[in-house]
Amino acid sequence: MALLTTMTMRLLCGALLLLALTPAHAVPSEYDLKAAFIFQIAKFVEWPAGSAPPRLCVLGGNPFGAALEALRGKPSPSPERKMEVTLLDMGADIRECSMLFIASPAERHLERIVAISRGAGILTIGDTEGFAKRGAMVNFYLENGKVRFEINLDVARQGGLKISSKLLSLARIVDFQQDR
């Protein structure tokens, strides 16, 4: 106990608080992380001027569970802008979204979605292998049990989005490969 100085106490308290804020799970799950990553990624992306408040749309079901709801209303990328979260049905209009997470059940619509979003300034995100190569701008994958992401820089550029080099430095850059 003697070694338990103020600093460690403070760190411990911070950790406990974080755990308390994550209701169900003691350790953040894969999708908790992915939800958090999506929220963070928004901070490194610059949308074309005149964009509406960042709206995260999720297509193809909600793999995030409660973590998605936790993102709602969080300030991003700047404090004045509150994040909106919308669960989209198949065939819904995606042009109102600034970020679009394409869950794996919606894989078959990917090419169409990429085509639509390319001109609309929508950051497309996926977590299915090969999504990036097929046109999704950001795609999560697992490496040694850790969540990583790849970025298709060309598509993002074509979509009018600027992605910070800092984000890029953490990502695996993939090329657009129309023909697999």
Place this chain on the structure above:
Amino acid sequence: MKLLDNIPIKRKLMLIGLVTNGVAVILLSITLGVGEWVSYRSRAMTTLAVHAGVIADNAAPALMFSDENAAREVLASLGKETSIVYAALHGKNGGIIAQFQLAGQRRQPPAMPASGEYLFFAGQLIYAKNVVHSGDTVGILYLQSDLSIVFWELLKKLLLIAAAMTLSLAVALFLFTRLQKAISGPVNKLVEAMTHVTQKNDYSVQVPVQSRDEFGLLAQGFNAMLAAIRDRETALGRYQAGLEDAVRQRTEELKQLNASLELRVQEEVAKNREKDHLLIQQSRFAALGEMIGNIAHQWRQPINALTILLANIKDAYEFNELSREYLDKSVKTGQTIIQRMSTTIDDFRNFFKPNKEKARFSVNEAVADALNILEAAFKSNNIAVSVEQDESVMAYGYRNEYSQVLINLLSNAKEAIQQRHVAQGQVRIAIANQAGRAVVAVEDNAGGIPPDVLPRVFDPYFTTKEKGTGIGLYMSKMIIEHNMDGSIKASNIEGGCKFVVTVVTEATEATQDKP
């Protein structure tokens, strides 16, 4: 400062220079050292903060995305910084995301500082900085740098400074030893000159005046002082020689003067003796005159009687009446008269013969004797004499001299009454025994002594009488005061003057056998 008192000025100056410069150097070194240390420290802090800023900035995305590799890479960029021994990135929840350590050089502090704070620990500096992105704290960065490098650098610098200062001190001292001659040189010259002067009493030395500063002035002053002393010395020598001469001369003069003085004294003594002799002679003459006068008075009546007797004898013969019987009777009468006259002379001779020895005598009788001698003179001048007396008042001394004094006083009274033509002359004599002393007072009614004369009446050769000698009262005073240890006083009373003669009644040691 006592320490400095007893060492030569050359060493003193050296010591002063050494101490002042040394202290200045030490103080400067301390100041520089502290300043350097403070600036090094703050520079180390600033450097660490700058590094932390860059690292935190770069590490923010890695922390946000929990990318340990990326975080490690960011920390690895510190590898070029030799002073940083440890760096760590902790995630939001406190877990270590990445750390970077140079083997064996890090010291583990008991606790890490809070964000933005520094911690000095065992020669190492630890800085913590929150990793913030877009206003969110995403983790914390700890940087730890080893200050020993800084220490060594500082030490090197300080050593360099110390060396430079020691060198400059040495140069300063070298210059000081050269330059201090400007001060100690003239001082030593002065001291040498002074020693020469004091040891050899040679005031002819001169101190060379080499400068126009205080030392020059000092040398000039010293020379001037020596010159003054030299002058003084010669003058003093002259004075001394003159003084000796003068003393010798004066001694000679004094000797002569002394000799002549002795001679003068002898002369004066002889003169005095002569004068006294003369005085006594004169007083004798005066007494003789007095006696003759008195004899004349006494004899006037018997001479008349004799004249008548002789005329009667002649007449008797003319008328044949000169019988044998008548002649016998007349001769017998004449012989009786002559016998009385002879007695008178004897009386006077006895009276004026000075006594050889002191003796007790009756004052009453002495007064009666004096009155007896003057009786005829008083009568012929129609002067009434009254005597008031105690019974048998005795005195001790020379009886005849004492009577002579009384005769003097009575004669003076008589003459004063005569001279001033007092119609009813009166002389009162009072004899009394007062407090063991025989007191005789003689008063007259001749008008008294003028006040300006009164203090001088006993002076010798002082007289107011036409034919006076001025000796009577002087001799009286001498007799009473010197020979009989008594006193004689003159004073004025109403209508005349009063002389009071007081003498002892019995022999005392003082009065015994005094010539």
